Amino acid sequence: HSGDRRSLARLISMVENADPRAESCLAELYGRTGRAFRIGITGPPGAGKSTLIDALVRELRSQDQSVGVVAVDPTSPFTGGALLGDRVRVSSREPDPGFFFRSMATRGNIGGLAAAASEVSDVFDAYGMDLVLLETVGVGQIELDVVASAECTVVVLVPESGDDVQAMKAGLMEIGDVYVLNKSDRDGSGLAAREIRAALSLRQSVEGSWSPPLVQTVASERKGIDELLDAVGSFRKHQEETGGAQIRKRNVLRERIRVAAERTLRRRLWEHAGSDALDEAVAAVMDDNRNPYELAAELARRFIDGGKS
Numbered sequence: 001h002s003g004d005r006r007s008l009a010r011l012i013s014m015v016e017n018a019d020p021r022a023e024s025c026l027a028e029l030y031g032r033t034g035r036a037f038r039i040g041i042t043g044p045p046g047a048g049k050s051t052l053i054d055a056l057v058r059e060l061r062s063q064d065q066s067v068g069v070v071a072v073d074p075t076s077p078f079t080g081g082a083l084l085g086d087r088v089r090v091s092s093r094e095p096d097p098g099f100f101f102r103s104m105a106t107r108g109n110i111g112g113l114a115a116a117a118s119e120v121s122d123v124f125d126a127y128g129m130d131l132v133l134l135e136t137v138g139v140g141q142i143e144l145d146v147v148a149s150a151e152c153t154v155v156v157l158v159p160e161s162g163d164d165v166q167a168m169k170a171g172l173m174e175i176g177d178v179y180v181l182n183k184s185d186r187d188g189s190g191l192a193a194r195e196i197r198a199a200l201s202l203r204q205s206v207e208g209s210w211s212p213p214l215v216q217t218v219a220s221e222r223k224g225i226d227e228l229l230d231a232v233g234s235f236r237k238h239q240e241e242t243g244g245a246q247i248r249k250r251n252v253l254r255e256r257i258r259v260a261a262e263r264t265l266r267r268r269l270w271e272h273a274g275s276d277a278l279d280e281a282v283a284a285v286m287d288d289n290r291n292p293y294e295l296a297a298e299l300a301r302r303f304i305d306g307g308k309s
């Protein structure tokens with residue numbers, strides 16, 4: 001099992017670093033995926049997402065469900081999420097075979113971060129995790145892309161964000177399948193809950209569509225965790241019964257194929273052009289007064305022509 005764990009860690013590193021070898025591994029793993037349920041957990045900085053995930057992991061492990069956690073922090077080169085991994089691991093001396101944690105920072109891989117997070121989820125899935133939790137700070141497009149690959153999106157809010165619910169990222173009020181009002185031990189949580197429910201009731205809905213519930217939690221005291229899991233379970237059931245799960249799966253697959261195709265194309269282009277191609281082009285512009293756009297078009301044309309032969 002520890003060998004398994006090591007090979008999993010190695011594979012995840014390859015995925016994170018966009019190592020060309022990762023692609024064939026992922027292709028091979030694909031046949032073993034499709035079992036895990038992915039939950040995206042997003043919300044403003046400091047809302048208690050990591051604390052909530054910590055509580056969720058403990059509860060799920062006590063039910064003997066295996067869990068993989070991917071924490072994505074596009075804003076920071078630091079991996080605050082590493083704390084979570086340490087925190088959960090301290091509970092036992094042996095590494096828990098039913099729990100994996102990975103935190104991912106941008107490290108210059110901004111464009112590929114959401115795709116990499118979704119591929120790391122695939123790896124967890126293939127290694128038999130029942131659930132994959134994806135944590136991401138809810139501030140921008142990357143985060144939305146990250147949770148878009150999940151089967152269920154949980155948006156974590158706090159009483160303090162009550163005032164700016166509207167201003168606060170119209171996006172967040174649109175994307176959640178389940179809402180959490182964490183830090184419900186704080187003053188004003190009753191009012192905030194009413195405001196969030198009012199904001200949610202304005203969401204467009206058609207007959208029979210899912211109305212996102214609001215669950216109040218105190219993650220730091222592990223309160224409301226069962227209710228949250230129940231809400232996610234109800235959503236999962238609803239999605240399976242109404243075919244919503246299939247629609248989401250199509251969208252995820254479309255994105256997966258697009259990203260993989262574009263990545264392959266980019267890699268092949270530079271393999272074909274050779275490692276000196278860019279330096280040579282720069283020299284041609286600087287020394288021979290050539291036009292960079294023409295050179296770029298030439299590189300592309302040579303690749304396309306070369307690809308045909």
Ligand SMILES: Nc1nc2c(ncn2[C@@H]2O[C@H](COP(=O)(O)OP(=O)(O)OP(=O)(O)O)[C@@H](O)[C@H]2O)c(=O)[nH]1
Pocket residue numbers: 044045046047048049050051052080137182183184185186217218219220221
């Ligand atoms: N009072 C109170 N504090 C909480 C609760 N949940 C979390 N906290 C505290 O809130 C702070 C932030 O918690 P995190 O779990 O790190 O929040 P986060 O959303 O993961 O933060 P980022 O990943 O940095 O965006 C910590 O000091 C937690 O102890 C809660 O239910 N009540």
Ligand SMILES: [Mg+2]
Pocket residue numbers: 049050051080081135
């Ligand atoms: Mg966090």
